[in-house]
Amino acid sequence: MIAKYEPNAIEPEILKFWETQKIYQKAKEKNKGKKSYYFLDGPPYTSGRIHLGQAWNKALKDSVLRFKRMAGFDVWDRAGYDMHGLPTEHRAEEKLGIKNKDEIPKFGIEKFTKECKKLSLYNLEMMNKDFTRIGVWMDFENAYKSITNEFMEGEWWLIKKAHENKRLYEGLKTMQWCSHCGTALAKHELEYSNIKEDSIFVKFKVEGKENEYLIIWTTTPWTLAFNLAVMVNPELEYVRAKVGSETWIIAKGLANVFLGSIDKKFELIEQFKGAALKGMKYEHPLKNEIKPFDEIKSDKLHTVVLSSEYVDLSAGSGLVHCAPGCGPEDYEIGHKEGLPPFNNIDEQGVFPKTMGKFSGLTAKKDDKKFIEALKEKNALITIAPVEHEYAHCWRCHNPVVFRTTKQWFFKVEDLIEKMKDLNKKVFWQPDWAGSSWFDSWLSNLRDNGITRQRYWGTPLPIWKCNKCDNYTIIGSIAELKKLAGKVPDDLHKPYIDEVTIKCSCGGTQNRIPDILDVWIDAGTTSWTCLDYPQKEELFKKLWPPEFILEGKDQIRGWFNLLLVASMVSMGKHSYKTCYMHGFVQDAEGRKMSKSLGNVISPYEVIDKYGADTLRYYMIGGANPGVDINYNLEDTKIKNKNLNILWNLHKYLIDYSKDLEINPSKIKAANFSIEERYIISKLNSTIEKVTLLFNEYKLNEMPWVAEELFLELSRTYIQLTRDKSSTGSKEEKKIVLCTIYKVLLESLKLFAPIVPFITEAIYQNLKEEFGLKEESIHLFEWPVSETKLVDKKLEENMDIVSSIVQNALAAREKIQLGVRWPLKEIVVVSSDKRVVDAVEKLMPIISIQMNVKEVIVKDKLAGVKSVVKADFKQIGPDFGSKAPKIIAKLASESAETILKHIEKEGKFGLDIDGEKINIVKEHLIVTREVPYPYEETPFRGGLVYLNKERNEELEAEGYAREVMRRVQALRKKAGLQKADRISLFLKVDEDLEEMLKKWEKQIQEKVGADKIKISSELGPAKKHKEHSNEKVKGKEFEIFFDKV
Secondary structure, eight states: OOOOOHHHHHHHHHHHHHHHHTTHHHHHTTTSSSSSEEHHHHHHOOOOOHHHHHHHHHHHHHHOOOOOHTTTTEEOOEEEEEEOHHHHHHHHHHHHTSTTHHHHHHHHHHHHHHHHHHHHHHHHHHHHHHHTTTTTSSSSEEEEETSHHHHHHHHHHHHHHHHTTOEEEEEEEEEETTTTTEEEEGGGGGEEEEEEEEEEEEEETTTTTTTEEEEEEEGGGGGGGGOOOEEEOOEEEEEEEEEETEEEOOOHHHHHHHHHHHTTOOOOEEEGGGGGGTOOOOEEEGGGGGGGGGGOOOOTTTTEEEOOSOOOOOTTTTTEEEOTTTTTTHHHHHHHHOOOOOOOOTTTOOOOOGGGGGOOOOTTTTHHHHHHEEEHOOEEEEEEEEEEEEETTTTTTTTTEEEEEEEEEEOOGGGHHHHHHHHHSSEEEEEEEEEEIIIHHTTEEEEOEOOSSSSSSOOOOOOSSSSOEEEEEEOOOHHHHHHHSSSOOOOOGGGGGGGEOOTTTTTTTEOOOOOOHHHHHTTTHHHHTTTTTOOOOHHHOOOOOOOEEEEGGGGGGGGHHHHHHHHHSSSOOSSSSEEOOOOOEEESBBBOOOTTTTOOOOOHHHHHHHHHHHHHHHHHHSSTSSEEEOOOOHHHHHHHHHHHHHHHHHHHHHHHHHHHGGGGGOOOOOOOHHHHHHHHHHHHHHHHHHHHHHOGGGGGGGHHHHHHHHHHIIHHHHHTTHHHHHHHHHHHHHHHHHHHHHHHHHHHTTTTTTTTHHHHHHHHHHHHHHHHHHGGGGGGOOOGGGGGGOOOHHHHHHHHHHHHHHHHHHHHHHHHOSOBSSEEEEOOOOOHHHHHHHHHHHHHHHHHHHHSSSESSOOOOOOOEHHHHHHHHHHHHGGGGGGHHHHHHHHOOHHHHHHHHHHHHOOEETTEEEEEEEEEGGEEEEEEEOEEEEEEEEEEEEEEEEEEOOOHHHHHHHHHHHHHHHHEEEEETTTTTOOOEEEEEOOHHHHHHHHHTHHHHHHHHHHHEEEEEEEESSSSSOEEEEEEETTTTTEEEEEEEEE
16 A cells, blocks of 8 residues: 555556556446436537647546446546648648648649548547547447548438438538638538727718719728628618718718818708618729629619618618628628629638739738728728727637628527527536527527538539439438449548449539538547448437536537537437536636747646546636636645545554454444534535535535545544544444544545545545455445434534634634643624534534533623724825814714614714714724633634633643644654554653653553653663654654663
8 A cells, every 4th residue: 555645656557557467347337228328429520639628628528427337327538639621731741841721632632531540530539649638438449530531421320310301401601711721611510719900991982973982991891892882770860960071971970070080171061861761883993803793683783771670879880881792791682682792812811813903912811902092092991990899710710701702501500599599408518508598599590501621521522414403412422332343441531522423314423622611520529429321229229418517608619509509400309418517717817828838738637636536626716607717726735635545545554453353354333423513414415525526516526526535534533533443342343433433424425526536535435445446436325324314413513614714723822732731712692503513512622623612602892892993094085184083983882883883784873963974994993802701703602712721731832833743743653543652751850750640641641552751861771763852842752762
């Protein structure tokens, strides 16, 4: 047995034990055929070494799975990984020296996707090792991988089912587009952050009106090249304002703000509703530069259109430029008005040759050049710097642009209400994550774009004819083989693109070259995790998942796509319980980033404190849905608690050896109050922890579970200290059995949270006491014996604990350690529960506080409050009246003032006929406590420590200190508890006189067969062990030999 808790020595050994003895497999096997529990692992992206957020995520999941196995469930715990997508493509590009997407075909698509696969699998292995190191028990050997043919076939099944359910369509839509990644982005792939950039006010000349202009405002100057209309709100008031020789049309509510900001004198000459502007034609300032305008055949081109939804007075001019190819709202209005989604930038966001002088410019990046062009046309009024929220690509973090492209979509907008209804049936932890956040997300859901224009991903299973409009949607490998005659061994690009299908028209159907959005991979996991549709048995038995757990970013990600995928394919929800956690921040609540230098690696914690400490702290570190501010100081506290747990089992083993009793072989009866308390605490804790697991209040579990073993250590063992050393044989047996029972059950309760230390301790107990179960993780979950729960006793002990903890703090204040007995403590309270608790548990207070007498009263004579005016507060608040207020307060009784403030929150004074209210902040309240008492508050009253000292109290204190020093020297000498010694104490005359009265107790406590206390010469013979000691200025020497 390792004497000291050393996680970096223990944990690798436990990992080896689990692996060689196949403990994980045995834990699963023992519940085969019992009630099923389908856990669906949200697939982390194979990005390499895990970060703290992933460690937290998996620790939370693992705690639930370990509990469910111990509770007797047949747990489905297959791990999974998200392996397609842009991050891997970017890494492959960097490794291969590829600068952008266009270079990939030149390099070779096959070589490129092979490199992507190699990187993904390498990272997967690293992550498997990392998750295993932190004690996660999942099926990593059979992890589902989104890059396998079987998994991708499950996605093809989804596409086919969506098509059959009329939920799949191809459409020309304005999409957010990442010009860096060269692909469309769905709503859930956007992240928003504030940016500072130039907004512009521009004037469009009204056709047929001399010097009359529509004033528009935009934060995206490049989109003016695609402007097709101007939107106004039909209900708002607009004005014509004379500005110099020109007439400007602007919303009345913004006229003063805008015109004042540019320092222009103006005159309002007409007011009217926005509806009056409908159909007004204007001349686009860049019309002659942009030839494609000529190809747009619509009488609504460059006219004013109406929109009450998208035009308001929050900013700008009240006239909104409309480019249907540059945003979803604009697209909606354009579609309604018969205007096309004109936007011809390419995949890199570059304007084509047909755009004249703008050819070769890059959207967003070259905003300043568009501003310059407007300035040249005398259309620019002013540039206004603005800070606002803007969408960025979630992968490369670059600002997105808009692009009109053909994409494939899932039709879901008409399913919103049904999805919201189904969401109400999901058990969310926390509740507001579902009822507020996810409900709000669903309310604003839009048809989901599912295709991307990249290389490393699941191929879109749609083949289109090169001669006619026919297309074939494939739902399985078997279907493709039947129609095409062959299927490649690997379904990825470029191999799948070589497969063709003969069309009924005589033409050839080629695969549409797009791949599926990586989120579609994740969205299908509720069935691909079960190898459906290839195998139906597990799907029928387990689907939908019982439980999923991920971070709050998955509201728009995985939680959303799981529901969308199951709705378009089956019309059902795809999970029953959803736990949402927050993000990991630094101790100050800042996002961890390399630039700030505040990133903490999981291994930084593991190497110093162990994986158990990491798990213990993080599982209990934050409420569901709330960020955890990772604090290494708090981590140390949890590590200290684990040391207490370790020392408890060492104490148990040593004590059993000393008594020569195996506690697993006997039962104890005739419990006294301290046993009844800790056994009650044990059973109520089992009940609480079980309930917390079942209600998925995961963050509360460690706090409740730890309280049990901490109480065993700080309360029960302390209360039975004398009984365990000098009590009868029966009393000692009861103490031993109680510690054994409570510790073993504590290990079971704590095993899902800290699997390593609980296993290591159990293995030591197993070896020492001949226990049968092979592993702590193979035990059944404890069941509470409710008949042994004494709620009133626990409540009384809780009150007493509050008294003791605060009184101990007062001991520190008067610098009198707990080994030095007190004459008395007085508990003052008017609360009947406190009085009852103290009266019933006085012996416990006496033992824990080391006090001779405990008295309970409703008040202590001589104690009074003193109230003084706080000049610093009264002066500024009352000015010239302050002196009179201070004088008046001095004449009032402190009791009267405080009684009013406590009851009413204020104390009224009459100063020169004016009512003045004094509140608590105006006063300095102190307490006068008579000697020899020290006052300290507790929850329910006050405690007074009597500081008086006398010879008897001092003698006992010195005796206790001597005992401690001898015990410390025994430990240093490597002696076991059962080892006996011959002891000699060399002291001065005063100390000799004091210690002689305690000679017998010292002898029993330190395990001495012989003891001699002398103030004369030292021992006659040389002793092996020797130490010079000093206590409160008195020096003495300890000598002993092992007998």
